[in-house]
Amino acid sequence: MFNFIDIQINRALYLIKKSENILIICHRKPDADTIGSALALGDILEKQNKKIKYACQDEIPTKFFFLKNANKIKKIDQILDNIINYKLLITLDCGSFEQTGLHNFLKFSDLKAPIINIDHHHDNPHFGRLNIIEANASSTSEIVHNFLVKMNVALDKNISTSLLNGIFGDTDSFKNPNTSHHTLKTTSDLLASGANLKEITKNTLQDKSLSTLRLWGKILSEIKKNKTFGIVYAVITKKDLQECNAKSEDLEGIANFLNSIPDVKASLVLSENEKGEIKGSFRTLHDHIDVSKLARSLGGGGHKKAAGFTLPGRLIKQNNEVKIII
Ligand SMILES: [Mn+2]
Structure with missing residues:
Protein backbone atom coordinates (compact mmCIF):
# COMPACT_ATOMS: atom_id res chain seq x y z
CA MET A 1 0.00 0.00 0.00
CA PHE A 2 1.30 3.50 -0.84
CA ASN A 3 1.29 6.24 1.74
CA PHE A 4 1.37 9.97 1.01
CA ILE A 5 5.19 10.20 1.07
CA ASP A 6 5.48 7.27 -1.37
CA ILE A 7 3.19 9.11 -3.79
CA GLN A 8 5.33 12.25 -3.46
CA ILE A 9 8.47 10.20 -4.05
CA ASN A 10 6.99 8.65 -7.20
CA ARG A 11 6.04 12.11 -8.48
CA ALA A 12 9.54 13.36 -7.69
CA LEU A 13 11.08 10.45 -9.60
CA TYR A 14 8.93 11.33 -12.61
CA LEU A 15 10.06 15.00 -12.48
CA ILE A 16 13.70 13.89 -12.16
CA LYS A 17 13.33 11.45 -15.05
CA LYS A 18 12.24 14.16 -17.49
CA SER A 19 14.78 16.80 -16.35
CA GLU A 20 18.33 16.76 -17.68
CA ASN A 21 19.87 19.76 -15.91
CA ILE A 22 19.22 19.74 -12.18
CA LEU A 23 20.35 22.23 -9.54
CA ILE A 24 20.70 20.87 -6.01
CA ILE A 25 20.58 23.52 -3.28
CA CYS A 26 21.89 23.37 0.30
CA HIS A 27 20.65 25.78 2.97
CA ARG A 28 22.62 28.85 4.02
CA LYS A 29 25.20 28.32 6.76
CA PRO A 30 25.48 24.74 5.53
CA ASP A 31 25.75 21.86 8.02
CA ALA A 32 26.52 18.15 7.78
CA ASP A 33 22.90 17.24 6.98
CA THR A 34 22.22 19.62 4.10
CA ILE A 35 25.64 18.85 2.56
CA GLY A 36 25.46 15.07 3.09
CA SER A 37 21.94 14.71 1.69
CA ALA A 38 22.73 16.96 -1.30
CA LEU A 39 25.95 15.15 -2.24
CA ALA A 40 24.42 11.69 -1.89
CA LEU A 41 21.36 12.49 -4.01
CA GLY A 42 23.46 14.36 -6.59
CA ASP A 43 25.94 11.50 -6.91
CA ILE A 44 23.17 8.97 -7.59
CA LEU A 45 21.52 11.26 -10.15
CA GLU A 46 24.87 11.84 -11.89
CA LYS A 47 25.23 8.08 -12.19
CA GLN A 48 21.89 8.20 -14.01
CA ASN A 49 23.41 10.61 -16.56
CA LYS A 50 21.83 13.76 -15.18
CA LYS A 51 23.77 17.03 -15.34
CA ILE A 52 24.01 18.06 -11.69
CA LYS A 53 25.21 21.33 -10.18
CA TYR A 54 25.31 22.10 -6.47
CA ALA A 55 24.82 25.53 -4.91
CA CYS A 56 24.75 27.17 -1.51
CA GLN A 57 24.47 30.80 -0.37
CA ASP A 58 27.49 30.44 1.94
CA GLU A 59 30.82 28.72 1.57
CA ILE A 60 31.19 25.07 2.59
CA PRO A 61 33.31 24.75 5.75
CA THR A 62 36.59 22.99 4.93
CA LYS A 63 35.92 20.24 7.49
CA PHE A 64 33.36 18.78 5.06
CA PHE A 65 35.87 18.46 2.21
CA PHE A 66 36.49 14.81 3.11
CA ILE A 76 24.79 30.53 -5.38
CA ASP A 77 25.67 33.90 -6.95
CA GLN A 78 28.11 32.09 -9.27
CA ILE A 79 25.44 29.96 -10.90
CA LEU A 80 22.65 32.55 -11.17
CA ASP A 81 23.46 33.47 -14.78
CA ASN A 82 22.49 29.95 -15.72
CA ILE A 83 19.46 29.61 -13.50
CA ILE A 84 17.07 29.44 -16.46
CA ASN A 85 18.98 26.43 -17.82
CA TYR A 86 17.95 24.26 -14.92
CA LYS A 87 14.79 22.31 -15.51
CA LEU A 88 14.49 21.25 -11.89
CA LEU A 89 15.63 22.53 -8.50
CA ILE A 90 15.96 20.20 -5.51
CA THR A 91 16.32 21.82 -2.08
CA LEU A 92 17.70 19.72 0.76
CA ASP A 93 17.12 20.47 4.44
CA CYS A 94 15.84 24.01 3.65
CA GLY A 95 13.18 24.86 6.27
CA SER A 96 11.89 27.74 4.11
CA PHE A 97 12.50 29.27 0.67
CA GLU A 98 14.62 31.97 2.34
CA GLN A 99 17.01 29.25 3.59
CA THR A 100 18.01 28.66 -0.04
CA GLY A 101 19.35 32.21 -0.36
CA LEU A 102 17.68 32.47 -3.80
CA HIS A 103 15.32 35.20 -2.54
CA ASN A 104 18.33 37.57 -2.40
CA PHE A 105 18.55 37.43 -6.18
CA LEU A 106 15.12 36.72 -7.59
CA LYS A 107 11.46 36.61 -6.72
CA PHE A 108 9.91 33.25 -5.99
CA SER A 109 7.38 33.89 -8.78
CA ASP A 110 10.25 34.45 -11.29
CA LEU A 111 11.46 30.90 -10.85
CA LYS A 112 10.27 28.88 -13.80
CA ALA A 113 11.67 25.47 -12.83
CA PRO A 114 9.72 23.36 -10.35
CA ILE A 115 11.20 22.74 -6.90
CA ILE A 116 11.36 19.42 -5.10
CA ASN A 117 11.59 20.33 -1.41
CA ILE A 118 13.06 17.53 0.74
CA ASP A 119 13.22 18.37 4.44
CA HIS A 120 12.47 17.38 8.03
CA HIS A 121 11.71 20.77 9.66
CA HIS A 122 8.25 20.49 11.21
CA ASP A 123 7.35 24.08 10.23
CA ASN A 124 8.42 23.78 6.60
CA PRO A 125 5.84 25.82 4.59
CA HIS A 126 5.83 23.38 1.64
CA PHE A 127 7.21 25.93 -0.82
CA GLY A 128 8.03 23.30 -3.45
CA ARG A 129 5.98 21.99 -6.36
CA LEU A 130 6.59 18.69 -4.62
CA ASN A 131 7.26 18.44 -0.91
CA ILE A 132 8.80 15.42 0.74
CA ILE A 133 8.64 16.53 4.36
CA GLU A 134 9.01 14.05 7.19
CA ALA A 135 9.11 15.85 10.53
CA ASN A 136 9.76 12.61 12.42
CA ALA A 137 12.95 11.88 10.52
CA SER A 138 16.18 12.59 12.38
CA SER A 139 17.59 14.34 9.36
CA THR A 140 17.10 15.06 5.68
CA SER A 141 19.86 12.50 5.09
CA GLU A 142 17.59 9.82 6.60
CA ILE A 143 14.78 10.87 4.20
CA VAL A 144 17.16 10.81 1.22
CA HIS A 145 18.28 7.30 2.22
CA ASN A 146 14.65 6.24 2.16
CA PHE A 147 14.28 7.94 -1.25
CA LEU A 148 17.30 6.09 -2.66
CA VAL A 149 16.01 2.78 -1.30
CA LYS A 150 12.74 3.43 -3.17
CA MET A 151 14.80 4.16 -6.31
CA ASN A 152 16.33 0.72 -5.85
CA VAL A 153 19.87 1.96 -6.47
CA ALA A 154 23.09 0.59 -4.96
CA LEU A 155 24.78 2.91 -2.47
CA ASP A 156 28.57 3.01 -2.59
CA LYS A 157 31.03 3.92 0.16
CA ASN A 158 31.10 7.65 -0.67
CA ILE A 159 27.34 8.08 -0.85
CA SER A 160 26.86 6.11 2.38
CA THR A 161 29.51 8.20 4.16
CA SER A 162 27.84 11.46 3.07
CA LEU A 163 24.45 10.30 4.36
CA LEU A 164 25.78 8.93 7.64
CA ASN A 165 27.72 12.15 8.21
CA GLY A 166 24.42 14.04 7.85
CA ILE A 167 22.66 11.75 10.33
CA PHE A 168 25.60 11.92 12.74
CA GLY A 169 25.53 15.72 12.59
CA ASP A 170 21.79 16.21 13.07
CA THR A 171 21.47 13.67 15.90
CA ASP A 172 24.54 15.19 17.59
CA SER A 173 26.29 11.80 17.44
CA PHE A 174 23.07 9.85 18.19
CA LYS A 175 22.56 11.77 21.45
CA ASN A 176 19.53 13.85 20.47
CA PRO A 177 16.01 12.49 21.07
CA ASN A 178 15.36 12.62 17.29
CA THR A 179 17.43 9.40 17.08
CA SER A 180 14.77 6.71 16.43
CA HIS A 181 14.97 2.99 15.80
CA HIS A 182 14.55 3.86 12.12
CA THR A 183 17.56 6.20 12.34
CA LEU A 184 19.69 3.38 13.74
CA LYS A 185 18.35 0.94 11.16
CA THR A 186 19.30 3.42 8.42
CA THR A 187 22.72 3.79 10.07
CA SER A 188 23.13 0.03 10.08
CA ASP A 189 22.26 -0.14 6.35
CA LEU A 190 24.73 2.66 5.59
CA LEU A 191 27.51 0.88 7.49
CA ALA A 192 26.71 -2.27 5.54
CA SER A 193 27.13 -0.34 2.28
CA GLY A 194 30.53 0.97 3.34
CA ALA A 195 30.01 4.23 5.29
CA ASN A 196 33.22 5.23 7.03
CA LEU A 197 32.08 5.86 10.62
CA LYS A 198 35.66 6.15 11.85
CA GLU A 199 36.39 9.07 9.53
CA ILE A 200 33.05 10.69 10.39
CA THR A 201 33.61 10.55 14.18
CA LYS A 202 37.17 11.79 13.77
CA ASN A 203 36.02 14.72 11.64
CA THR A 204 33.04 15.58 13.79
CA LEU A 205 34.31 15.01 17.31
CA GLN A 206 38.08 15.05 17.37
CA ASP A 207 39.40 17.51 14.83
CA LYS A 208 39.22 20.65 16.95
CA SER A 209 41.71 23.40 16.25
CA LEU A 210 43.71 25.22 18.91
CA SER A 211 41.56 28.33 18.38
CA THR A 212 38.34 26.31 18.85
CA LEU A 213 39.57 24.83 22.12
CA ARG A 214 40.70 28.25 23.39
CA LEU A 215 37.32 29.71 22.53
CA TRP A 216 35.43 26.85 24.22
CA GLY A 217 37.63 27.31 27.30
CA LYS A 218 36.71 30.97 27.47
CA ILE A 219 33.01 30.25 27.00
CA LEU A 220 32.96 27.47 29.62
CA SER A 221 34.68 29.71 32.16
CA GLU A 222 31.99 32.37 31.66
CA ILE A 223 28.71 30.41 31.33
CA LYS A 224 25.77 31.56 33.41
CA LYS A 225 22.54 30.02 34.58
CA ASN A 226 19.19 31.73 34.82
CA LYS A 227 17.60 29.99 37.80
CA THR A 228 14.06 31.26 37.08
CA PHE A 229 13.90 29.69 33.60
CA GLY A 230 16.45 26.91 34.10
CA ILE A 231 18.37 28.16 31.07
CA VAL A 232 22.15 28.04 30.90
CA TYR A 233 23.62 30.60 28.53
CA ALA A 234 26.86 31.85 27.06
CA VAL A 235 27.68 35.13 25.36
CA ILE A 236 30.45 35.49 22.80
CA THR A 237 31.43 38.90 21.43
CA LYS A 238 33.44 39.65 18.30
CA LYS A 239 36.30 40.59 20.65
CA ASP A 240 36.19 37.09 22.23
CA LEU A 241 36.49 35.55 18.75
CA GLN A 242 39.42 37.82 17.88
CA GLU A 243 41.23 37.13 21.16
CA CYS A 244 41.08 33.38 20.49
CA ASN A 245 41.82 33.83 16.79
CA ALA A 246 38.54 31.95 16.20
CA LYS A 247 35.62 32.16 13.75
CA SER A 248 31.87 31.80 14.24
CA GLU A 249 32.03 28.23 12.91
CA ASP A 250 34.22 27.30 15.93
CA LEU A 251 31.08 27.74 18.06
CA GLU A 252 29.37 24.76 16.45
CA GLY A 253 28.48 22.15 19.07
CA ILE A 254 28.83 24.38 22.12
CA ALA A 255 25.05 24.88 22.52
CA ASN A 256 24.57 21.09 22.67
CA PHE A 257 27.47 20.73 25.08
CA LEU A 258 25.89 23.20 27.54
CA ASN A 259 22.97 20.79 27.97
CA SER A 260 25.39 18.40 29.73
CA ILE A 261 24.34 20.00 33.03
CA PRO A 262 21.65 17.63 34.38
CA ASP A 263 19.05 20.07 35.73
CA VAL A 264 19.15 22.46 32.78
CA LYS A 265 15.96 22.90 30.73
CA ALA A 266 17.58 24.52 27.72
CA SER A 267 20.74 26.26 26.58
CA LEU A 268 21.21 29.51 24.70
CA VAL A 269 24.38 30.65 22.97
CA LEU A 270 24.38 34.32 21.96
CA SER A 271 27.18 35.37 19.68
CA GLU A 272 28.22 38.27 17.50
CA ASN A 273 29.29 37.23 14.03
CA GLU A 274 31.66 38.84 11.56
CA LYS A 275 28.74 40.60 9.79
CA GLY A 276 27.60 42.68 12.78
CA GLU A 277 24.70 40.38 13.66
CA ILE A 278 23.70 38.61 16.86
CA LYS A 279 23.12 34.91 16.44
CA GLY A 280 21.18 32.93 19.01
CA SER A 281 21.16 29.12 19.23
CA PHE A 282 18.70 27.31 21.51
CA ARG A 283 19.00 23.63 22.40
CA THR A 284 17.00 21.42 24.72
CA LEU A 285 16.90 17.70 25.51
CA HIS A 286 13.38 17.83 26.98
CA ASP A 287 10.39 16.54 25.03
CA HIS A 288 7.95 19.02 26.57
CA ILE A 289 9.99 22.10 25.59
CA ASP A 290 9.71 23.57 22.09
CA VAL A 291 12.59 26.01 21.56
CA SER A 292 11.51 26.69 17.96
CA LYS A 293 8.65 28.79 19.40
CA LEU A 294 11.17 30.95 21.25
CA ALA A 295 13.33 31.26 18.14
CA ARG A 296 10.34 32.09 15.96
CA SER A 297 9.24 34.88 18.33
CA LEU A 298 12.66 36.42 17.61
CA GLY A 299 12.32 36.07 13.83
CA GLY A 300 14.12 32.74 13.54
CA GLY A 301 13.02 29.11 13.39
CA GLY A 302 14.15 25.53 13.52
CA HIS A 303 13.27 22.30 15.25
CA LYS A 304 11.52 21.73 18.57
CA LYS A 305 14.81 20.80 20.20
CA ALA A 306 17.28 22.85 18.16
CA ALA A 307 16.45 26.30 16.87
CA GLY A 308 18.02 29.68 16.28
CA PHE A 309 17.63 33.28 15.20
CA THR A 310 19.74 36.11 13.77
CA LEU A 311 19.24 39.79 14.53
CA PRO A 312 21.23 42.85 13.51
CA GLY A 313 22.92 44.23 16.63
CA ARG A 314 25.79 44.11 19.06
CA LEU A 315 26.61 42.46 22.37
CA ILE A 316 28.49 44.32 25.07
CA LYS A 317 29.90 42.64 28.19
CA GLN A 318 30.14 45.08 31.08
CA ASN A 319 30.73 44.39 34.80
CA ASN A 320 29.52 40.82 34.63
CA GLU A 321 26.42 41.84 32.70
CA VAL A 322 25.49 41.65 29.05
CA LYS A 323 23.89 44.43 27.07
CA ILE A 324 22.13 43.64 23.82
CA ILE A 325 21.99 46.61 21.45
CA ILE A 326 19.62 46.11 18.54
MN1 LIG B 1 18.68 18.73 9.07
Whole structure:
Protein backbone atom coordinates (compact mmCIF):
# COMPACT_ATOMS: atom_id res chain seq x y z
CA MET A 1 0.00 0.00 0.00
CA PHE A 2 1.30 3.50 -0.84
CA ASN A 3 1.29 6.24 1.74
CA PHE A 4 1.37 9.97 1.01
CA ILE A 5 5.19 10.20 1.07
CA ASP A 6 5.48 7.27 -1.37
CA ILE A 7 3.19 9.11 -3.79
CA GLN A 8 5.33 12.25 -3.46
CA ILE A 9 8.47 10.20 -4.05
CA ASN A 10 6.99 8.65 -7.20
CA ARG A 11 6.04 12.11 -8.48
CA ALA A 12 9.54 13.36 -7.69
CA LEU A 13 11.08 10.45 -9.60
CA TYR A 14 8.93 11.33 -12.61
CA LEU A 15 10.06 15.00 -12.48
CA ILE A 16 13.70 13.89 -12.16
CA LYS A 17 13.33 11.45 -15.05
CA LYS A 18 12.24 14.16 -17.49
CA SER A 19 14.78 16.80 -16.35
CA GLU A 20 18.33 16.76 -17.68
CA ASN A 21 19.87 19.76 -15.91
CA ILE A 22 19.22 19.74 -12.18
CA LEU A 23 20.35 22.23 -9.54
CA ILE A 24 20.70 20.87 -6.01
CA ILE A 25 20.58 23.52 -3.28
CA CYS A 26 21.89 23.37 0.30
CA HIS A 27 20.65 25.78 2.97
CA ARG A 28 22.62 28.85 4.02
CA LYS A 29 25.20 28.32 6.76
CA PRO A 30 25.48 24.74 5.53
CA ASP A 31 25.75 21.86 8.02
CA ALA A 32 26.52 18.15 7.78
CA ASP A 33 22.90 17.24 6.98
CA THR A 34 22.22 19.62 4.10
CA ILE A 35 25.64 18.85 2.56
CA GLY A 36 25.46 15.07 3.09
CA SER A 37 21.94 14.71 1.69
CA ALA A 38 22.73 16.96 -1.30
CA LEU A 39 25.95 15.15 -2.24
CA ALA A 40 24.42 11.69 -1.89
CA LEU A 41 21.36 12.49 -4.01
CA GLY A 42 23.46 14.36 -6.59
CA ASP A 43 25.94 11.50 -6.91
CA ILE A 44 23.17 8.97 -7.59
CA LEU A 45 21.52 11.26 -10.15
CA GLU A 46 24.87 11.84 -11.89
CA LYS A 47 25.23 8.08 -12.19
CA GLN A 48 21.89 8.20 -14.01
CA ASN A 49 23.41 10.61 -16.56
CA LYS A 50 21.83 13.76 -15.18
CA LYS A 51 23.77 17.03 -15.34
CA ILE A 52 24.01 18.06 -11.69
CA LYS A 53 25.21 21.33 -10.18
CA TYR A 54 25.31 22.10 -6.47
CA ALA A 55 24.82 25.53 -4.91
CA CYS A 56 24.75 27.17 -1.51
CA GLN A 57 24.47 30.80 -0.37
CA ASP A 58 27.49 30.44 1.94
CA GLU A 59 30.82 28.72 1.57
CA ILE A 60 31.19 25.07 2.59
CA PRO A 61 33.31 24.75 5.75
CA THR A 62 36.59 22.99 4.93
CA LYS A 63 35.92 20.24 7.49
CA PHE A 64 33.36 18.78 5.06
CA PHE A 65 35.87 18.46 2.21
CA PHE A 66 36.49 14.81 3.11
CA LEU A 67 33.10 14.08 1.52
CA LYS A 68 33.16 13.28 -2.20
CA ASN A 69 32.15 16.25 -4.41
CA ALA A 70 31.96 18.73 -1.46
CA ASN A 71 34.31 20.97 -3.47
CA LYS A 72 31.75 21.04 -6.30
CA ILE A 73 29.23 23.03 -4.23
CA LYS A 74 29.41 26.56 -5.64
CA LYS A 75 28.32 29.85 -4.11
CA ILE A 76 24.79 30.53 -5.38
CA ASP A 77 25.67 33.90 -6.95
CA GLN A 78 28.11 32.09 -9.27
CA ILE A 79 25.44 29.96 -10.90
CA LEU A 80 22.65 32.55 -11.17
CA ASP A 81 23.46 33.47 -14.78
CA ASN A 82 22.49 29.95 -15.72
CA ILE A 83 19.46 29.61 -13.50
CA ILE A 84 17.07 29.44 -16.46
CA ASN A 85 18.98 26.43 -17.82
CA TYR A 86 17.95 24.26 -14.92
CA LYS A 87 14.79 22.31 -15.51
CA LEU A 88 14.49 21.25 -11.89
CA LEU A 89 15.63 22.53 -8.50
CA ILE A 90 15.96 20.20 -5.51
CA THR A 91 16.32 21.82 -2.08
CA LEU A 92 17.70 19.72 0.76
CA ASP A 93 17.12 20.47 4.44
CA CYS A 94 15.84 24.01 3.65
CA GLY A 95 13.18 24.86 6.27
CA SER A 96 11.89 27.74 4.11
CA PHE A 97 12.50 29.27 0.67
CA GLU A 98 14.62 31.97 2.34
CA GLN A 99 17.01 29.25 3.59
CA THR A 100 18.01 28.66 -0.04
CA GLY A 101 19.35 32.21 -0.36
CA LEU A 102 17.68 32.47 -3.80
CA HIS A 103 15.32 35.20 -2.54
CA ASN A 104 18.33 37.57 -2.40
CA PHE A 105 18.55 37.43 -6.18
CA LEU A 106 15.12 36.72 -7.59
CA LYS A 107 11.46 36.61 -6.72
CA PHE A 108 9.91 33.25 -5.99
CA SER A 109 7.38 33.89 -8.78
CA ASP A 110 10.25 34.45 -11.29
CA LEU A 111 11.46 30.90 -10.85
CA LYS A 112 10.27 28.88 -13.80
CA ALA A 113 11.67 25.47 -12.83
CA PRO A 114 9.72 23.36 -10.35
CA ILE A 115 11.20 22.74 -6.90
CA ILE A 116 11.36 19.42 -5.10
CA ASN A 117 11.59 20.33 -1.41
CA ILE A 118 13.06 17.53 0.74
CA ASP A 119 13.22 18.37 4.44
CA HIS A 120 12.47 17.38 8.03
CA HIS A 121 11.71 20.77 9.66
CA HIS A 122 8.25 20.49 11.21
CA ASP A 123 7.35 24.08 10.23
CA ASN A 124 8.42 23.78 6.60
CA PRO A 125 5.84 25.82 4.59
CA HIS A 126 5.83 23.38 1.64
CA PHE A 127 7.21 25.93 -0.82
CA GLY A 128 8.03 23.30 -3.45
CA ARG A 129 5.98 21.99 -6.36
CA LEU A 130 6.59 18.69 -4.62
CA ASN A 131 7.26 18.44 -0.91
CA ILE A 132 8.80 15.42 0.74
CA ILE A 133 8.64 16.53 4.36
CA GLU A 134 9.01 14.05 7.19
CA ALA A 135 9.11 15.85 10.53
CA ASN A 136 9.76 12.61 12.42
CA ALA A 137 12.95 11.88 10.52
CA SER A 138 16.18 12.59 12.38
CA SER A 139 17.59 14.34 9.36
CA THR A 140 17.10 15.06 5.68
CA SER A 141 19.86 12.50 5.09
CA GLU A 142 17.59 9.82 6.60
CA ILE A 143 14.78 10.87 4.20
CA VAL A 144 17.16 10.81 1.22
CA HIS A 145 18.28 7.30 2.22
CA ASN A 146 14.65 6.24 2.16
CA PHE A 147 14.28 7.94 -1.25
CA LEU A 148 17.30 6.09 -2.66
CA VAL A 149 16.01 2.78 -1.30
CA LYS A 150 12.74 3.43 -3.17
CA MET A 151 14.80 4.16 -6.31
CA ASN A 152 16.33 0.72 -5.85
CA VAL A 153 19.87 1.96 -6.47
CA ALA A 154 23.09 0.59 -4.96
CA LEU A 155 24.78 2.91 -2.47
CA ASP A 156 28.57 3.01 -2.59
CA LYS A 157 31.03 3.92 0.16
CA ASN A 158 31.10 7.65 -0.67
CA ILE A 159 27.34 8.08 -0.85
CA SER A 160 26.86 6.11 2.38
CA THR A 161 29.51 8.20 4.16
CA SER A 162 27.84 11.46 3.07
CA LEU A 163 24.45 10.30 4.36
CA LEU A 164 25.78 8.93 7.64
CA ASN A 165 27.72 12.15 8.21
CA GLY A 166 24.42 14.04 7.85
CA ILE A 167 22.66 11.75 10.33
CA PHE A 168 25.60 11.92 12.74
CA GLY A 169 25.53 15.72 12.59
CA ASP A 170 21.79 16.21 13.07
CA THR A 171 21.47 13.67 15.90
CA ASP A 172 24.54 15.19 17.59
CA SER A 173 26.29 11.80 17.44
CA PHE A 174 23.07 9.85 18.19
CA LYS A 175 22.56 11.77 21.45
CA ASN A 176 19.53 13.85 20.47
CA PRO A 177 16.01 12.49 21.07
CA ASN A 178 15.36 12.62 17.29
CA THR A 179 17.43 9.40 17.08
CA SER A 180 14.77 6.71 16.43
CA HIS A 181 14.97 2.99 15.80
CA HIS A 182 14.55 3.86 12.12
CA THR A 183 17.56 6.20 12.34
CA LEU A 184 19.69 3.38 13.74
CA LYS A 185 18.35 0.94 11.16
CA THR A 186 19.30 3.42 8.42
CA THR A 187 22.72 3.79 10.07
CA SER A 188 23.13 0.03 10.08
CA ASP A 189 22.26 -0.14 6.35
CA LEU A 190 24.73 2.66 5.59
CA LEU A 191 27.51 0.88 7.49
CA ALA A 192 26.71 -2.27 5.54
CA SER A 193 27.13 -0.34 2.28
CA GLY A 194 30.53 0.97 3.34
CA ALA A 195 30.01 4.23 5.29
CA ASN A 196 33.22 5.23 7.03
CA LEU A 197 32.08 5.86 10.62
CA LYS A 198 35.66 6.15 11.85
CA GLU A 199 36.39 9.07 9.53
CA ILE A 200 33.05 10.69 10.39
CA THR A 201 33.61 10.55 14.18
CA LYS A 202 37.17 11.79 13.77
CA ASN A 203 36.02 14.72 11.64
CA THR A 204 33.04 15.58 13.79
CA LEU A 205 34.31 15.01 17.31
CA GLN A 206 38.08 15.05 17.37
CA ASP A 207 39.40 17.51 14.83
CA LYS A 208 39.22 20.65 16.95
CA SER A 209 41.71 23.40 16.25
CA LEU A 210 43.71 25.22 18.91
CA SER A 211 41.56 28.33 18.38
CA THR A 212 38.34 26.31 18.85
CA LEU A 213 39.57 24.83 22.12
CA ARG A 214 40.70 28.25 23.39
CA LEU A 215 37.32 29.71 22.53
CA TRP A 216 35.43 26.85 24.22
CA GLY A 217 37.63 27.31 27.30
CA LYS A 218 36.71 30.97 27.47
CA ILE A 219 33.01 30.25 27.00
CA LEU A 220 32.96 27.47 29.62
CA SER A 221 34.68 29.71 32.16
CA GLU A 222 31.99 32.37 31.66
CA ILE A 223 28.71 30.41 31.33
CA LYS A 224 25.77 31.56 33.41
CA LYS A 225 22.54 30.02 34.58
CA ASN A 226 19.19 31.73 34.82
CA LYS A 227 17.60 29.99 37.80
CA THR A 228 14.06 31.26 37.08
CA PHE A 229 13.90 29.69 33.60
CA GLY A 230 16.45 26.91 34.10
CA ILE A 231 18.37 28.16 31.07
CA VAL A 232 22.15 28.04 30.90
CA TYR A 233 23.62 30.60 28.53
CA ALA A 234 26.86 31.85 27.06
CA VAL A 235 27.68 35.13 25.36
CA ILE A 236 30.45 35.49 22.80
CA THR A 237 31.43 38.90 21.43
CA LYS A 238 33.44 39.65 18.30
CA LYS A 239 36.30 40.59 20.65
CA ASP A 240 36.19 37.09 22.23
CA LEU A 241 36.49 35.55 18.75
CA GLN A 242 39.42 37.82 17.88
CA GLU A 243 41.23 37.13 21.16
CA CYS A 244 41.08 33.38 20.49
CA ASN A 245 41.82 33.83 16.79
CA ALA A 246 38.54 31.95 16.20
CA LYS A 247 35.62 32.16 13.75
CA SER A 248 31.87 31.80 14.24
CA GLU A 249 32.03 28.23 12.91
CA ASP A 250 34.22 27.30 15.93
CA LEU A 251 31.08 27.74 18.06
CA GLU A 252 29.37 24.76 16.45
CA GLY A 253 28.48 22.15 19.07
CA ILE A 254 28.83 24.38 22.12
CA ALA A 255 25.05 24.88 22.52
CA ASN A 256 24.57 21.09 22.67
CA PHE A 257 27.47 20.73 25.08
CA LEU A 258 25.89 23.20 27.54
CA ASN A 259 22.97 20.79 27.97
CA SER A 260 25.39 18.40 29.73
CA ILE A 261 24.34 20.00 33.03
CA PRO A 262 21.65 17.63 34.38
CA ASP A 263 19.05 20.07 35.73
CA VAL A 264 19.15 22.46 32.78
CA LYS A 265 15.96 22.90 30.73
CA ALA A 266 17.58 24.52 27.72
CA SER A 267 20.74 26.26 26.58
CA LEU A 268 21.21 29.51 24.70
CA VAL A 269 24.38 30.65 22.97
CA LEU A 270 24.38 34.32 21.96
CA SER A 271 27.18 35.37 19.68
CA GLU A 272 28.22 38.27 17.50
CA ASN A 273 29.29 37.23 14.03
CA GLU A 274 31.66 38.84 11.56
CA LYS A 275 28.74 40.60 9.79
CA GLY A 276 27.60 42.68 12.78
CA GLU A 277 24.70 40.38 13.66
CA ILE A 278 23.70 38.61 16.86
CA LYS A 279 23.12 34.91 16.44
CA GLY A 280 21.18 32.93 19.01
CA SER A 281 21.16 29.12 19.23
CA PHE A 282 18.70 27.31 21.51
CA ARG A 283 19.00 23.63 22.40
CA THR A 284 17.00 21.42 24.72
CA LEU A 285 16.90 17.70 25.51
CA HIS A 286 13.38 17.83 26.98
CA ASP A 287 10.39 16.54 25.03
CA HIS A 288 7.95 19.02 26.57
CA ILE A 289 9.99 22.10 25.59
CA ASP A 290 9.71 23.57 22.09
CA VAL A 291 12.59 26.01 21.56
CA SER A 292 11.51 26.69 17.96
CA LYS A 293 8.65 28.79 19.40
CA LEU A 294 11.17 30.95 21.25
CA ALA A 295 13.33 31.26 18.14
CA ARG A 296 10.34 32.09 15.96
CA SER A 297 9.24 34.88 18.33
CA LEU A 298 12.66 36.42 17.61
CA GLY A 299 12.32 36.07 13.83
CA GLY A 300 14.12 32.74 13.54
CA GLY A 301 13.02 29.11 13.39
CA GLY A 302 14.15 25.53 13.52
CA HIS A 303 13.27 22.30 15.25
CA LYS A 304 11.52 21.73 18.57
CA LYS A 305 14.81 20.80 20.20
CA ALA A 306 17.28 22.85 18.16
CA ALA A 307 16.45 26.30 16.87
CA GLY A 308 18.02 29.68 16.28
CA PHE A 309 17.63 33.28 15.20
CA THR A 310 19.74 36.11 13.77
CA LEU A 311 19.24 39.79 14.53
CA PRO A 312 21.23 42.85 13.51
CA GLY A 313 22.92 44.23 16.63
CA ARG A 314 25.79 44.11 19.06
CA LEU A 315 26.61 42.46 22.37
CA ILE A 316 28.49 44.32 25.07
CA LYS A 317 29.90 42.64 28.19
CA GLN A 318 30.14 45.08 31.08
CA ASN A 319 30.73 44.39 34.80
CA ASN A 320 29.52 40.82 34.63
CA GLU A 321 26.42 41.84 32.70
CA VAL A 322 25.49 41.65 29.05
CA LYS A 323 23.89 44.43 27.07
CA ILE A 324 22.13 43.64 23.82
CA ILE A 325 21.99 46.61 21.45
CA ILE A 326 19.62 46.11 18.54
MN1 LIG B 1 18.68 18.73 9.07
